[in-house]
Amino acid sequence: MKGNDDKLLDTRQRLLQAAGEVFARRGFKSATVREISLRAKANIAAINYHFGDKEGLYSAVLEHSLGSALKKYPPDLNVTTKSRAEERLDAFIRSFLSRLLDDGRPAWHGKLVALEIANPTAALDQIIETVIGPLYAHLTVIVRELMADSADEESIHACVFSIMGQCLFFHHSRHVITKLYPQELGAGAIGRLTNHITKFSMGAIKGLAGQAEKMTRGISDNPTSL
Amino acid sequence: MKGNDDKLLDTRQRLLQAAGEVFARRGFKSATVREISLRAKANIAAINYHFGDKEGLYSAVLEHSLGSALKKYPPDLNVTTKSRAEERLDAFIRSFLSRLLDDGRPAWHGKLVALEIANPTAALDQIIETVIGPLYAHLTVIVRELMADSADEESIHACVFSIMGQCLFFHHSRHVITKLYPQELGAGAIGRLTNHITKFSMGAIKGLAGQAEKMTRGISDNPTSL
DNA sequence: GACTGTTTTAAACAAATGTTTTAAATATGT
DNA sequence: ACATATTTAAAACATTTGTTTAAAACAGTC
Incomplete structure (x- = not known):
């Protein structure tokens, strides 16, 4: 129960959120897993643990976002x-x-x-x-x-x-x-x-x-x- | 006097030519000095020798090309x-x-x-x-x-x-x-x-x-x- | 409370990439 | 021909970046 709102979400969700922002700003190749995990306040290895590799994270972000994109x-x-x-x-x-x-x-x-x-x-x-x-x-x-x-x-x-x-x-x-x-x-x-x-x-x-x-x-x- | 036409140009010009193609295809960041020097049939260090660094090469390519762009x-x-x-x-x-x-x-x-x-x-x-x-x-x-x-x-x-x-x-x-x-x-x-x-x-x-x-x-x- | 599976963390690793170094090769001038 | 400057070449270097490892922390179960 930290003071930060982000901490209310589990690591996986924070990673998805942070990755979406970073990928959208820098593109897949220029985005770095370090910037993403830093912004998500997660360990670097968490990306590989939850999504396999950087590309798996990207796919998850796309799938997660494309659905809600046309919803908003x-x-x-x-x-x-x-x-x-x-x-x-x-x-x-x-x-x-x-x-x-x-x-x-x-x-x-x-x-x-x-x-x-x-x-x-x-x-x-x-x-x-x-x-x-x-x-x-x-x-x-x-x-x-x-x-x-x-x-x-x-x-x-x-x-x-x-x-x-x-x-x-x-x-x-x-x-x-x-x-x-x-x-x-x-x-x-x-x-x-x-x-x-x-x-x-x-x-x-x-x-x-x-x-x-x-x-x-x-x-x-x-x-x-x- | 090799059989290849490219060899008729000096290293500096071959680098400009090759860099233009690679930068135009991959963008500045994704282009690698190794691909450029390989395509130019030049040593990797030639880029730093002739243009200082990768960014200097990019600037030279822009300057060299922008003029002739509007010419053609x-x-x-x-x-x-x-x-x-x-x-x-x-x-x-x-x-x-x-x-x-x-x-x-x-x-x-x-x-x-x-x-x-x-x-x-x-x-x-x-x-x-x-x-x-x-x-x-x-x-x-x-x-x-x-x-x-x-x-x-x-x-x-x-x-x-x-x-x-x-x-x-x-x-x-x-x-x-x-x-x-x-x-x-x-x-x-x-x-x-x-x-x-x-x-x-x-x-x-x-x-x-x-x-x-x-x-x-x-x-x-x-x-x-x- | 010990056991087990899950998650997190710090450190190490390996590959890619821009740069530098040092020496050899080549050209230039006298 | 020699001396000097310029150019090229191979190797080493430093940094960045994605990934893996091994141990610690945590959560749930009996």
Whole structure:
């Protein structure tokens, strides 16, 4: 019964918590077992005792966090399938950005996935299957509905990429953004960014849909030189 | 006079070449001096002799590459200021994607900068000043022109972020993209992606500009919550 | 209270990695 | 040809980092 709250959790849980924070900040390779065990107020050997090795700890962190990640920020943010596609897009983007930018505690769920995307480890396949794939599928449904039947699957995928890219940008490039425009990622950022990305993407999709419609009616597009 | 072409370059240059490739693939921290000197067919100590330490080598690689990066793919791709803004946007995106996705040799210029953006080292400030900053400024001019005077600076910045984000996405997320859609980043990708991102962004900007114009004329926008 | 299985701890270990040392090889200048 | 400076090479070194070991501390059971 020490004065520290952390001591109320057993070693295994403290390790999971500390490892999540450290892995999300440094990535799998750069994170050290010493920093993790120090932050968890545990012995270095405790990691190997409870999780076998460093990679086992990482897998456990992923499994433990990925489940609760979508629990705190469900991809639809309680905006059901019956809502208009635009509202669902707004909810998707807000949820995605929240998971990436939220600095609350524990907030490393989305950051871990973003790190896996940029610096894959052996766990990438599992994450694609359980998190990234469903996320893409969900967004694809929304985009397909927004483009009506005016677009082929390739265009839909491209638009999904454009939306994901805009969101991930604010995570991957956050250091540069903060240097260039210090107040950009401050308070209220998630709301502002969500509004912008939604409006930007809605305009783009409407534009593409309009173009596709014109093409359907035989009015040739002006192809930019390849 | 050995049979290998590499032997025609002196050790210092072979080290720069090899280090560029390894740093671009693994990042500063994960790259090892042993892999670099092995690939350069040089002794391990040669790095310290010629560049002081690993960080000195990294700085030299950046300095050596950043100059020639914009030489092979100038940001305007010879599309002068007199061209229409849309053409210049297309050229900017194609140039940017080329530097990120080109697998030619040596093609690590853009990749190094992208790695610095996602995993900054002590050299970030210098890179922002010499490369990233001017790049943003260049794109900002184009976007400002595209939005006419219908938009404030904040909206322009946001659109610049959206465009940069779409481009960087295909670099940072290339492993996931290849897993999900194996043929997406194959041959002709740069051309296809450029066309999509240009059209997507042009539609978005036109949409935003139209909205802003409506607001100017007193027709209230429908603000999404928060 | 002794026994047994579990958990924690400190120390040692082994592998990886950046750096330094010292000598040999090579080039340069006179 | 000799002397000097520069470059290369092999080995050793120091540090970091993941892992293992062996003993101590703890918890539960009879």
